[in-house]
Amino acid sequence: MAKIIAIINEKGGVGKTATATTLAYLLSKKGHRTALLDFDGQGHSSIIFGVKNPNKLEVTINTLLRKLVEDEPLPEPESYIIKTGCGVDLIPSNTQLFTLERNLCNVDFRERILTQYIDTIKDSYEYIIIDCMPQMGTPMINVMMCADSIIIPTQAELLSAQGLAELLKHHQAIQRNSNHRLRIEGILITMDSPNTILSAQVNDLIQRGFADKVPIFKTHIPRSIKVAEAVLHHQTICEFLPGNPAAIAYGQFADELLSGGHGKIAERSI
Numbered sequence: 119m120a121k122i123i124a125i126i127n128e129k130g131g132v133g134k135t136a137t138a139t140t141l142a143y144l145l146s147k148k149g150h151r152t153a154l155l156d157f158d159g160q161g162h163s164s165i166i167f168g169v170k171n172p173n174k175l176e177v178t179i180n181t182l183l184r185k186l187v188e189d190e191p192l193p194e195p196e197s198y199i200i201k202t203g204c205g206v207d208l209i210p211s212n213t214q215l216f217t218l219e220r221n222l223c224n225v226d227f228r229e230r231i232l233t234q235y236i237d238t239i240k241d242s243y244e245y246i247i248i249d250c251m252p253q254m255g256t257p258m259i260n261v262m263m264c265a266d267s268i269i270i271p272t273q274a275e276l277l278s279a280q281g282l283a284e285l286l287k288h289h290q291a292i293q294r295n296s297n298h299r300l301r302i303e304g305i306l307i308t309m310d311s312p313n314t315i316l317s318a319q320v321n322d323l324i325q326r327g328f329a330d331k332v333p334i335f336k337t338h339i340p341r342s343i344k345v346a347e348a349v350l351h352h353q354t355i356c357e358f359l360p361g362n363p364a365a366i367a368y369g370q371f372a373d374e375l376l377s378g379g380h381g382k383i384a385e386r387s388i
């Protein structure tokens with residue numbers, strides 16, 4: 119049965135998609151049966167994994183959730199799960215997902231629709247990685263209800279770090295009241311520019327604010343323009359340029375995650 123790991127931060131542009139796609143890629147390369155659920159209406163994970171125009175797809179996660187709400191049978195997974203070239207199975211998304219919050223508002227047990235869906239594919243994988251949308255609300259509560267754990271990418275800048283406290287409150291409430299197994303794998307610092315004053319200050323802020331509350335990955339992902347360039351080639355940085363410092367750091371992050379050795383003290387590993 120799959121471990122469900124959600125990549126969450128309600129702030130936009132902090133590296134959720136880069137982290138979700140790269141982690142899924144690395145897990146698959148290590149031989150784990152891995153699926154990536156694109157749970158963001160922007161469909162960026164779908165695009166990185168080779169979907170040219172997500173809005174032309176017939177079946178996306180939104181279609182599947184709508185069928186569950188309307189008590190209709192789901193199509194066979196083989197008919198809609200996209201087998202990507204890099205070995206990851208993709209459950210795609212497109213702009214229809216932006217209507218999910220509104221469509222769920224009068225639905226009974228609306229916080230558990232995604233759990234219902236995940237239950238239908240969970241036995242086929244070792245890992246299901248969820249790339250989340252940058253906002254809280256019913257769709258994100260659905261994610262926290264079905265996930266085993268969450269990773270919180272945070273850009274090394276002040277405004278990104280400030281949103282963390284709010285997210286931790288949501289996590290605590292859901293863990294206490296509904297999904298007791300939901301744990302935080304850790305905060306992952308992304309787009310870091312080591313050796314800058316800003317990076318040192320934000321790192322210090324995150325340490326002082328959170329190190330006694332949640333684990334912080336020792337590995338930081340450095341900023342590299344090549345991460346954005348890889349997207350143009352529909353690839354993650356690890357496939358596009360395995361020797362790039364961000365690719366190497368993502369590899370170290372994946373090892374840290376799998377070894378369970380990510381502690382509470384963040385030391386620079388790069």
Ligand SMILES: Nc1ncnc2c1ncn2[C@@H]1O[C@H](COP(=O)(O)OP(=O)(O)OP(=O)(O)O)[C@@H](O)[C@H]1O
Binds near residue numbers: 132250251345
């Ligand atoms: N380590 C990095 N170095 C440089 N650019 C990066 C890095 N990681 C991500 N980016 C770029 O930063 C932008 C935002 O990253 P990404 O899409 O992963 O963030 P996100 O949190 O998923 O955004 P959103 O909230 O909009 O879904 C993208 O253009 C991406 O290519």
